Amino acid sequence: MTLGPVTLRAVDHRVMPRRYSGPALVVALAAVAFSVMAFSAGSGSAAEPPVSTNPADIQAGDALFTAHCSSCHGNNGVGSVKAPALINSGAAAADFYLSTGRMPLAEPGDQAQRTRPFFKPPEIRQLVAYVNALPQINGQPNNTGPTIPSISPVCDTSGGAGNVADAQKGDYGFEGAGGQGGALGGHGPGPCTTLAQGLQLFSLNCAQCHDASGSGGMLSKGNVVPSLKDATAVQVAEAIRVGPQPMPIFGPRELSDEQVSAISNYVQYLRKPADRGGLGIAHFGPVPEGFVGIVIGLFIMLVATRLIGTRE
Amino acid sequence: MTTTNEPATSHRDGSPVVRSDLTEGPYPEDTPPGQDDTWYRFRNDPAGARRAELRIAVCFMVTAAASVALAVVYVLGGQPQAEGALLFFAFTGLGVGFVLWARDLLPGHDIAEDRGDHSGSETARQMVVGALNRGLDPMMERRLLLKVLGLAGGVFGIVIAFPIASFGERPLRTLYHTAWRPGLRLVADDGTPVRLGDLPINGIMTVFPEGVTDDNGLAASQTLLLNIGDLPFKVYPGHGDWSPILNGQRYVAFSKVCTHAGCPVGLYNRGSHQLVCPCHQSTFDVLGRCNPVFGPASRSLPQLPMAVNGDGYLVARSDYTEAIGPGFWNRGDGSNGVKPT
């Protein structure tokens, strides 16, 4: 079982904290084990600690929060007329909004959009630690939100060997799935997900807004559906759990952690899908295709007729 | 100014070129006198012609080279970009070669000829009418035959079209009903039954009647289940128990088939609690019982009457109480006689 580069991408280098509890522990441990097996060196990101519970981090986060967030979200994240309370938003929401640069928001009430993160990765870790600790701070220890999800790796699906398809895998197979053995070929058991699972789940749950190619779209009231071309696997998983408005929320009873991983991994694939046909022209479908057909195709032909025919 | 009989086809220096033999041909109207049919651009310029010939030869060589490369690519297993690019060079070589050949080394420039007359003469037209009536006149006298033929043709024409009906069953009531039946559990696309409480607030899920697997059943029965929390929901008289509540969170279910053109209404804006159809942007207000608030749709998405069974699973109270999906000619008011239990 070998993990390829995309699987590595799935493991976010900046924020890969995990909360080792319950079944997630098994999943996470197994993922770590696989990662270590595949890359005995250089897979340190997977070994990073989960959401920090270090009091120093929480304190630093408190300072940052007071300086940059509390004007809208209130002291201790209790919310205000400008912005919602954050007590039960959870580490996932904090990490998502901060690591995608959606927060802090220039104008409360605007739709938060992806931009350059305002905070540096260590600062985000501290803020996430602080938001994660908000239930305790506010004396509501049970009012917790989703934590940062862990992503299962992509299964090695290249069971067969020796056919033409295998020889060209780099061409259009999933580049991360370049396997040597067939021990776990096909839908291998264990905590890994296939791209096929991801494609089907994405198609049913996500494509209607984000487009089948992940290039985004439009909701009512001027709400933009963002492109997923810049989203890391962890961010995708966080968004599914958190439902950054206007996106709906997908709870664990609807999409299991494994299914969320499958979607996240498929979205990673969509960031650079197999464009076997050539230039992808933004994967926006028939509209740019028609544009290219007329503006490039017909235009060149018309130029040819101008050269062949007379012009008077 | 004076008109001139000079043809529009003299060349270069303006001196008329003397036509050779073809003027004497059998179709004198085709080639007005004085036009040279054999002149081409480099006819009197052997050096230029030689250069032109070389240029064209290079073009054709490009084609030959690209063809060899194309064969290699194909034998090696093919590669779309290489194939496209090589085909481009091969065809361009031929195309440019042909055009240059035509331009530089072949005759046929700017010939003028008479259009001729494409319509027939008066006599010819009269003769056609005569010939036509030679048949029609006696035919029209046989009134009885014409009438009976008309009858036979009409009846036969209709009957012969009957087999077209074999292409489709009669619509009858199928368009008014879905696969939902009283007591059928709501299941996710993988068949897992859904409990009240499975969705977070602002959660959304596509559900189907349990046990339905055929595409037609799924297509018509697809339903959106939403947890709208404690927001005010516009309940119609008698529909209060269609949308179960757990811990103050209300679950509602609506047909996913757009009432405009039938696309799955998948986009949920949880900020404004609106469902949007990705095809034509019809927008439905979930809290207003999915009434259309924007776009071309003119009817609400039908609501699925729901209940909770003894095990806590969501079940249908009945089928939808009206025809789902887009309108059709005999839809009427859409009522299908279903009464939720």
Place this chain on the structure above:
Amino acid sequence: MSTTDERMAARKRAEVERQALDAIDDRLGSSSFLRSAMDKIFPDHWSFMVGEISMYTLLILIITGVYLAGFYHASNTVVTYHGSYKPLDGVKMTDAYRSVINISFDVRAGLVMRQIHHWAAVVFLAAVAFHLCRIFFTGAFRKPRETNWIIGLTLLLVVMLEGYTGYSLPDDLLSGTGVRVVYSIIESIPFIGTWLAYVIIGTTYPGENIEPRLFVIHEFLFPLIIIGLLTAHLMILWRQKHTDFPGPGKTEHNIVGSRLWPQYTLKSAGLFMIVFAVLAAMGGLIQINPIWIYGPYTPYAVSAGSQPDWYVGWLDGAVRLWPHWEFRSWGHEIANPFFPGILMPGIVFSIMYAWPLIDKRLYHDYAEHNLLDRPRDKAARTAIGVAAITFFADCTFASATDLLGNNFQMPFERLIEIFQYGAFVGPIVAGVIAYKVCKSLQLSSSHPIKRPTGGIIIRSAEGGYHTLGDDHGAGHGADGRAGNGHSVDGHDGDTVGADGHPGDGQGRPDDEIEEPVVAAPAPPAQESGPS
């Protein structure tokens, strides 16, 4: 060049040719036709070759289409994919979709063929539309060519449907959604809609019959109609001969251009090759319709940005723009999609079909014409054409409201409103502007100072100009035509010609003129004016 050997060879070749021709002519008597065919003259103005682009793209569509048909499975049977595209491994899909995935990934040269086919369809419709515009704006549809106008419009209608059915064959998430919408549009037709929809696919949507039936339509029925109509189109063109732009030396009764053999044959073959080259480059280098990314169709899934190919876009846009009106009474309903999806295109095509008649009334011109109008000289017609194009463009862009909204950060509600107003205001504004521009062009170009003093301008094969029969020199050459009052008066501003009529600079110069003057060369006087 003319060595003895070559002369000998030529003589021998001539003998062989003669024998072959004898063999044919003895049986079919075709030498008369062959002779006139090879000598046939084709005006080679570049814009006349747009129709040829259409014809050649059609030929390419047939070639690549036959190839693809060899691998396509027209079946809605559900299968499980285990091919070489890993992200679909183990996914249930229809056999149709699997076969197109196989064409794209496992058939050598399959993807390049498929993409050439799809690009060719996109370009084909664009070329047909351009050709239609050329015919319209230059008045080439006038008597005696009304038949070909009608055949051409029918071709347009059929190739649009042909393109749509082809787009639907792969049964991917995008095209399946398109089929769903069209099913609803058919359902909405009054009286017959419900039954018609059932006859087409057999049951409620989606049924098991869509791909097999669409395939028969796409691969057999429509191509048969297209080839039949195209043959008629070309035969009529052959019989009536090309129109031509007015110009020195050109009259209603002559035709100027290249002979079919050999020059035009090679030029045209060259164009065919270049068209193929462009499509091959696009087919290999620019991805079109990546159905493996869209995924297989399931009736309860959908993708944002579901649009048809561009040539159906104006209908999709109209369906988006049409307000939420539908009519229900007496137990029946005329559903919303009927109006923009069936009625509107019906009206549009009816007007286009009737246009030759409308044009006759508009200009009181019932005469035969072989020389073309310059668009500026028929300001009203040009304005109407520009207005129509604006309407199509508005509707087409409206079919991308979600994409535009996403890219320009604008609510689609606002965009749709803009396009709704645009569908009314745009054509009026564009039409008025076009009318004014035509009028001012008419005026400016008939300015007396710019009027040429005379001379026939000949464009020689090298592309240069010189003047015939006039000693004023070639200086007037290049701008001689540009300075014309209109169509054809060219060389004799002082004799009775098209612009000999007072005040006609304002408008309809050709109304009463049977034959735009050209006292120039060519065959002696055909006085048989149009009847």
